[in-house]
Amino acid sequence: MPRVASTEAVLTVDLPAIVANWKDLAARGAPGAVAGVVKADGYGLGAAEVGRALRAAGCRHFFVAQLQEGIDLRAAIGPGPMIAVLGGFRPGEDDDAGLVPVMNSLGDVAAHAGAGRASGVARRAILHVDTGMARLGLDAGELARLSADHGLLAGVDLLYVMTHLACADEASSPMNAAQAARFADACEGLPAARRCFANSSGMFLGPDFASDLSRPGCALYGINPTPDRPNPMRQVVRLDAPVLQVREIPAGIPVGYGATWAAGRPSRVATVAVGYADGYLRSLSSRAVADFRGRPVPLIGRVSMDLTTFDVTDLPEIAAGDRLTLIGGAGCSPDEVAARAGTIGYEVLTSLGARYVRDYLRG
Numbered sequence: 001m002p003r004v005a006s007t008e009a010v011l012t013v014d015l016p017a018i019v020a021n022w023k024d025l026a027a028r029g030a031p032g033a034v035a036g037v038v039k040a041d042g043y044g045l046g047a048a049e050v051g052r053a054l055r056a057a058g059c060r061h062f063f064v065a066q067l068q069e070g071i072d073l074r075a076a077i078g079p080g081p082m083i084a085v086l087g088g089f090r091p092g093e094d095d096d097a098g099l100v101p102v103m104n105s106l107g108d109v110a111a112h113a114g115a116g117r118a119s120g121v122a123r124r125a126i127l128h129v130d131t132g133m134a135r136l137g138l139d140a141g142e143l144a145r146l147s148a149d150h151g152l153l154a155g156v157d158l159l160y161v162m163t164h165l166a167c168a169d170e171a172s173s174p175m176n177a178a179q180a181a182r183f184a185d186a187c188e189g190l191p192a193a194r195r196c197f198a199n200s201s202g203m204f205l206g207p208d209f210a211s212d213l214s215r216p217g218c219a220l221y222g223i224n225p226t227p228d229r230p231n232p233m234r235q236v237v238r239l240d241a242p243v244l245q246v247r248e249i250p251a252g253i254p255v256g257y258g259a260t261w262a263a264g265r266p267s268r269v270a271t272v273a274v275g276y277a278d279g280y281l282r283s284l285s286s287r288a289v290a291d292f293r294g295r296p297v298p299l300i301g302r303v304s305m306d307l308t309t310f311d312v313t314d315l316p317e318i319a320a321g322d323r324l325t326l327i328g329g330a331g332c333s334p335d336e337v338a339a340r341a342g343t344i345g346y347e348v349l350t351s352l353g354a355r356y357v358r359d360y361l362r363g
């Protein structure tokens with residue numbers, strides 16, 4: 001446990017829970033391999049820590065979004081595992097980190113194939129075909145050109161062909177089967193290569209979504225990959241924040257910026273040392289609940305930059321120095337916080353602030 005001042009909030013990250021989630025997913029993805037997606041600093045939880053824990057558990061494939069994330073991850077986990085960069089990079093830009101670019105266009109293919117031919121050493125790369133996101137990846141016209149001329153890939157060591165699902169978290173969406181069919185068609189026209197398909201939710205859609213390599217991210221971190229069913233994953237994060245002060249206010253007194261909430265009875269207000277600058281979203285104002293030893297504590301008024309206020313009138317035992325669980329307690333899982341903020345668990349996690357003391361449980 002790192003040193004924690006009485007006024008500091010603590011973000012606890014349960015690495016064994018992440019590993020257990022990965023092992024569950026690895027069993028689900030078998031006989032295909034299962035990667036760890038650790039982009040955006042491991043969904044805000046720390047890519048180096050998460051990467052090392054997954055690597056020690058046997059994970060051999062990692063995905064990041066950006067080049068620098070890949071370089072940093074390589075430094076953290078050492079040589080060996082594949083680290084693929086979803087946003088791609090130009091030949092040579094990864095220095096000596098040995099990263100694998102995702103080729104998202106025919107221009108990317110030409111760049112890496114050309115570098116491979118020029119050096120006489122085929123460049124390891126992943127080819128991304130778009131089947132329904134219209135975001136990155138070869139479009140239908142580019143796919144047709146590549147299918148008609150496999151020579152465009154000469155100089156590339158094609159590790160995988162991948163695509164990405166747009167609606168995997170909506171099991172009943174017709175997009176899912178349509179994308180699976182388009183992906184199968186695309187692979188038919190391309191040189192034989194292993195396939196890389198499902199994200200977390202896609203891994204729960206059935207055998208049509210199995211592949212040689214799955215790419216789960218959110219489920220590793222405890223976000224529910226099956227939103228219409230109970231969460232099969234273990235919880236991973238907990239945010240415990242200290243009460244700086246408890247004050248008594250008479251009925252009628254407003255609390256916080258904008259005076260948006262006023263006491264309807266004589267009340268006790270606990271002021272907690274976390275705000276929107278810590279990623280505790282301002283849209284949680286008057287909506288969230290914290291957890292104190294299993295009891296709900298309602299957020300009152302606006303979340304401000306560094307402070308948030310809670311109504312503890314019905315919890316007279318709470319005093320300055322106590323800690324409320326703002327994320328990861330009863331009624332405030334990342335998904336529940338997200339729902340109250342009008343967003344998704346991914347944004348709650350990737351917004352987690354830099355000011356928290358981070359305590360990594362290692363089991």
Ligand SMILES: *Cc1c(COP(=O)(O)O)cnc(C)c1O
Nearest residue numbers: 037164199200201215216217218
């Ligand atoms: C973020 C991402 C993933 C992981 O998605 P989750 O929904 O977090 O499992 C997989 N593939 C691509 C291309 C991504 O951008």
